[in-house]
Amino acid sequence: MKVGKITIIGAGNMGGAIVNGLLKSGYIEPSAITIADPRKNVLEGFQAKGVNTFQDNLEAAKTADLVILAVKPYHVEKVIDQIKPALTLDKIIVSIAAGVSLSDLAKLIGNESIIFRVMPNTAISLQESMTCISGNGQADAHLETVQTLFDQLGKTVVIQEELMAAATVLASCGTAFALRYVRAAMQGGVEMGFGAEMAQFITAQTVKGAVQLIMNTGHHPEREIDKVTTPRGITITGINEMEHKGFSSSVIQGLIASFNKIERG
Ligand SMILES: NC(=O)C1=CN([C@@H]2O[C@H](COP(=O)(O)OP(=O)(O)OC[C@H]3O[C@@H](n4cnc5c(N)ncnc54)[C@H](O)[C@@H]3O)[C@@H](O)[C@H]2O)C=CC1
Ligand SMILES: O=C(O)[C@@H]1CCC=N1
Known part of the structure; x- marks a missing residue:
């Protein structure tokens, strides 16, 4: 199934690159993309491209079908805490934070949630990423949706989580x-x-x-x-x-x- 609305939390090197890759791909409309960051100045550029922008993470996450956590690993806990009311069991949560395991994420979000760890690279802005994907038990039914999304942004492989550090x-x-x-x-x-x-x-x-x-x-x-x-x-x-x-x-x-x-x- 094609993903509906996507929210990216963190508009830094990777969050920004993902948005730019998505815009370049034309896979989803700019109006279906939301990006959140406390830094107003980085959001302005995305707003100009028709992307929804928020400084409030919870507001940004509320409307999403799929939320991508693109903040530094040491900000993941705080951000999940902020957006938790919006992380209903039907939402797909994708973390790109290096070194943050699926079990770390499940402890913060909940064992019943649909959680993926995805490891792209900066060439995602040009749809030339190599992206490695793994998910928890609940993620299996949504793997095609997530893999198809990242297929628009380069090449993908699905891997065992134990290989995520090597990836x-x-x-x-x-x-x-x-x-x-x-x-x-x-x-x-x-x-x-x-x-x-x-x-x-x-x-x-x-x-x-x-x-x-x-x-x-x-x-x-x-x-x-x-x-x-x-x-x-x-x-x-x-x-x-x-x-x-x-x-x-x-x-x-x-x-x-x-x-x-x-x-x-
Ligand atoms: N840079 C890279 O090549 C890759 C990075 N990653 C992972 O991606 C994640 C992001 O890395 P980068 O984009 O390089 O970092 P970055 O520092 O460029 O971007 C992080 C963004 O998060 C924002 N931020 C900080 N606190 C926030 C909060 N409370 N709520 C919302 N946004 C907040 C910052 O303002 C910044 O724009 C990291 O977890 C990293 O491990 C994964 C693959 C490649
Ligand atoms: O150096 C880092 O920590 C991040 C994770 C992968 C690429 N850059």
């Missing part, structure tokens, strides 16, 4: 990790003679093409790497130097450090 690191933090590669390559490009803007354009298009090579074929990355690394050639010289300096190991250790941060707080 957060790979898919959500992953945007920043990937862009650090892009920035590093740009710095190298500038040292070799390109202006920063041209280095960014060349690097970004190269990364986009490399990603499409594996996405369009399903090939393992090494299969495509093998096509680039001429024996005794230039690429293998650079790649081996990167590995001597710990490239893969550094990426893996960074992922695990982020994972441990979620798991241990």
Whole structure:
């Protein structure tokens, strides 16, 4: 079933990105979208786009069929407390707060409520998110509704909740990790003679093409790497130097450090 009215609580990086992705998708009318935030100035831009805006979370949540909690994890408890009178058992509640479990949410909202944990990334504003979804027992009957909604905003997978921390690191933090590669390559490009803007354009298009090579074929990355690394050639010289300096190991250790941060707080 297609979702009716959506309320997003929190108009920051992610709340704002979700609204922009929804507007871009045309999946639901701007008038069916509501966003709430205490900061009046961030709401004005959304109001101009025809979205309903509120500084009062409870008022914002009252009319919704689906409520997305897009506040920092340490604000989740307070926000749920504020909107609880509006969280009737027919409402779908979606939390994108990193590290806040379904059982944490059920303790705050109620065991009988329909609760999803959804982990998108900032590319949701361009309908290019990788979004991982898991839900509680009550959520099963509404999975199609929620997955179809996030399908409008990129790619989705339904996962076991125990993988949510790993999903957060790979898919959500992953945007920043990937862009650090892009920035590093740009710095190298500038040292070799390109202006920063041209280095960014060349690097970004190269990364986009490399990603499409594996996405369009399903090939393992090494299969495509093998096509680039001429024996005794230039690429293998650079790649081996990167590995001597710990490239893969550094990426893996960074992922695990982020994972441990979620798991241990
Ligand atoms: N930034 C990212 O790439 C991702 C973030 N997340 C999760 O999304 C959530 C939001 O993160 P960001 O958007 O990055 O944070 P943010 O700080 O950019 O946005 C949070 C927003 O909540 C608002 N806010 C604060 N107190 C509030 C209250 N009582 N009621 C309503 N709104 C309130 C703030 O004014 C702000 O606009 C976090 O729980 C984070 O773990 C999940 C995936 C990716
Ligand atoms: O760094 C963070 O805590 C958030 C969660 C995932 C991406 N950004």
